[in-house]
């Protein structure tokens with residue numbers, strides 16, 4: 001990505017109070033963009049949004065993506081050139097308990113945002129953040145390419161597949177014939193990890209919670225292979241893609257995978273063992289004997305398109321990513337300035353070359 005591109009750009013992030021939204025907001029603030037955010041309050045306590053004082057450097061508005069009028073007002077008041085849509089009910093397990101809320105937020109929330117964009121002027125780029133789980137997972141060994149069918153077994157995954165279909169329909173119906181000069185794309189990344197995630201039922205926050213309470217980590221699905229990557233990797237991809245969408249226009253509109261390197265796909269049990277090694281202090285784990293809800297076993301992304309057309313590639317290997325995040329939580333526990341520490345990780349990352 002090109003840091004100069006972002007100076008004084010008006011950027012709206014939905015879901016800026018969440019884990020990825022907070023990292024992205026801090027990064028964009030630091031690049032000199034005028035950042036606005038529209039979201040419900042931070043979904044966890046504690047949260048990166050509060051711990052790193054993210055609101056300080058941006059125009060933060062509490063709002064619901066299920067509220068079309070609220071979104072229209074937001075666009076009118078902050079007049080963004082670029083929108084990165086991250087607001088979502090982002091947890092697979094919650095989606096089993098709350099399917100209506102999940103679809104309302106993830107599908108109708110996307111419809112509402114695109115509808116608000118359709119009735120506004122000046123938006124040049126919309127990037128919709130969906131998920132690797134949007135694909136119809138055949139549980140095979142091959143990686144998924146952008147042109148493969150959408151699907152999703154559980155409500156969360158299926159809602160992300162639906163959000164992709166909505167994005168495509170809006171692009172083809174309203175944003176492709178020059179009627180509106182706005183490039184519309186979507187981005188699919190794997191399970192992201194990094195400091196500041198305190199979500200329930202996500203592996204890394206569950207491990208960190210156990211570490212900090214000096215209790216044994218309980219893991220489900222030890223052999224499940226997930227495409228792990230540090231949160232800064234897909235964010236770097238999103239920023240690079242947006243620059244290209246602004247400069248090359250609709251040529252870059254469409255779906256994009258930003259997956260981890262092949263070695264980034266490792267079993268849950270391997271991750272836990274690595275983190276125990278990095279944390280020390282007598283940390284340990286055991287397997288959860290309970291019955292588990294269905295979770296897809298194997299899902300690999302093919303990121304050749306992003307590598308070839310954007311020059312995007314991961315910078316951190318999985319061991320480094322785990323070290324960075326474990327260090328982040330250790331520093332946080334010491335009561336350090338997490339705004340400054342998070343920015344220091346962003347700086348280090350930004351100045352690294354690709355592997």
Ligand SMILES: NC(=O)c1ccc[n+]([C@@H]2O[C@H](COP(=O)([O-])OP(=O)(O)OC[C@H]3O[C@@H](n4cnc5c(N)ncnc54)[C@H](O)[C@@H]3O)[C@@H](O)[C@H]2O)c1
Nearest residue numbers: 015017018019020039040064065086087088090131191192
């Ligand atoms: N974390 C991951 O591993 C991962 C992987 C792939 C894709 N994603 C996607 O990336 C995006 C961000 O994920 P995250 O991990 O930061 O999630 P998160 O749960 O930490 O944050 C979600 C954000 O959405 C907001 N939100 C939820 N419902 C809302 C509503 N009705 N109206 C307005 N705002 C609402 C929350 O307030 C929060 O700001 C999501 O779209 C998620 O599906 C995440």
